[in-house]
Amino acid sequence: DAKTTQPNSMESNEEEPxxxxxxxxxxxxxxxxxxxxxxxxQGPEYVIHGLTSNVNNRMASLAIAEDRKSSTLILHRATxxxxxxxxxxxxxxxxxxxxxxxxxxxxxxxxx
Amino acid sequence: NAGVTxxxxxxxxxxGQSMTLQCAQDMNHxxxxxxxQDPGMGLRLIHYSVGAGITDQGEVPNGYNVSRSTTEDFPxxxxxxxxxxxxxxxxASRPLRQNTEAFFGQGTRLTVV
Numbered sequence: 001d002a003k004t005t006q007p008n009s010m011e012s013n014e015e016e017p018x019x020x021x022x023x024x025x026x027x028x029x030x031x032x033x034x035x036x037x038x039x040x041x042q043g044p045e046y047v048i049h050g051l052t053s054n055v056n057n058r059m060a061s062l063a064i065a066e067d068r069k070s071s072t073l074i075l076h077r078a079t080x081x082x083x084x085x086x087x088x089x090x091x092x093x094x095x096x097x098x099x100x101x102x103x104x105x106x107x108x109x110x111x112x
Numbered sequence: 113n114a115g116v117t118x119x120x121x122x123x124x125x126x127x128g129q130s131m132t133l134q135c136a137q138d139m140n141h142x143x144x145x146x147x148x149q150d151p152g153m154g155l156r157l158i159h160y161s162v163g164a165g166i167t168d169q170g171e172v173p174n175g176y177n178v179s180r181s182t183t184e185d186f187p188x189x190x191x192x193x194x195x196x197x198x199x200x201x202x203x204a205s206r207p208l209r210q211n212t213e214a215f216f217g218q219g220t221r222l223t224v225v
Contacts, residue, residue, distance in 0.1 A: 032211050043116075043202045043216030044155070087154070091211075098143045098162070098208055099170075102154035 004088045009107040012078045020073040020106055022088030033064060033071050034091055037084040038105070044087065047073065083110045114138050118203050118217035125193040125224045133188040133220050135203030141215075142208040144186040148172065148199040149219075155202060161186055162208060193224045 005023040012018040024033065034049040048055055048062045050071075055062040061074040075082055087105040091098065119134045137144065145160035147170075157170030161180040175197060177189040186205075190197060200221050206214035 034211075036214075041219075043204075043219050044214075045216065046213035049211055049213075098206060099145070099157065099160065100155075100204070100214055101157065101171075102147070104152075104154045 004090060004103060006086070006088055006103065006106045008104065009109065011109045011111065012075075013111050014080060015077050018075040018078045018082070018108065018110075020075075020086050020088075020108065021070065022072070023070045024088070024090060025069045027068050027090060031090045033062065033068075034089045034100070035060070035062065035073050036087045036089060036100070036102075038087070039081075039084045044102075047086070078108075078110045080110050080112060083108055116203055116205055116215050116217040118201075118220050120220060121218065122221050123223070125190070125222065127193060127195060127224060129193050130189070130191050131193065133190075133201055133203075133222070135186045135188065135217060136184050137186075137203075137205040137215070138184065139205060139207075139215065140183060141205035142183070144180065144203065144205045145170070146176070146178065146186070146188045147202045147204065148197075149202065150199050158188065158201075190222075193222075195224045198222060198224045 032051050035047040036044040038044045048060050050062045063072045085105040085107050091100050116137045142163045146158040147155035149155045156172050159178040161167045167178050200219045202219050203217040204214045206212050
């Protein structure tokens with residue numbers, strides 16, 4: 001299975017942009033890149049996903065490197081509510097297109 | 113549209129007791145799954161199902177049973193609870209078609225004493 005590597009933790013200030021990196025050097029051509037986040041004491045929630053092109057939605061943007069071996073989740077203006085653990089996942093890897101395998105993710109702290 | 117509903121939210125069991133964690137979804141999703149999350153860890157897959165009557169083991173299935181008699185419900189059974197099963201349990205569902213988002217319940221915090 002293709003694996004992802006994320007920093008254990010990152011820190012940001014409120015209302016500043018945040019760039020959360022993810023390395024996935026063994027990604028295959030059909031692997032989509034998904035991001036989920038988990039707010040304190042809650043279940044994970046979907047953030048965004050993409051294949052090759054950069055993607056935007058109301059929550060975040062996803063920038064995917066041209067060689068697809070890395071990606072960056074961008075929160076354009078961090079708020080205190082964005083403090084969470086962010087998970088980068090490749091659900092299509094390993095022959096399954098539905099199982100989500102979670103690593104430890106990146107703990108984002110947002111300072112007021 | 114309630115999404116994914118887990119009950120109970122909290123539970124304390126004695127070692128050796130049995131119980132069932134309930135999970136229901138009203139989105140007609142084929143795929144449902146159970147995860148456990150231990151302190152400071154990511155989620156680990158226990159069991160999953162791709163439709164009624166079909167279940168399979170995930171990464172950490174020992175000590176847990178599941179069944180899927182309807183599309184809506186996917187209960188997780190602990191036959192003889194052990195302290196090592198103290199954890200937060202999350203249920204998730206999603207459509208089977210590719211690259212759809214998964215929806216998670218709010219979790220069940222289980223303590224086995």
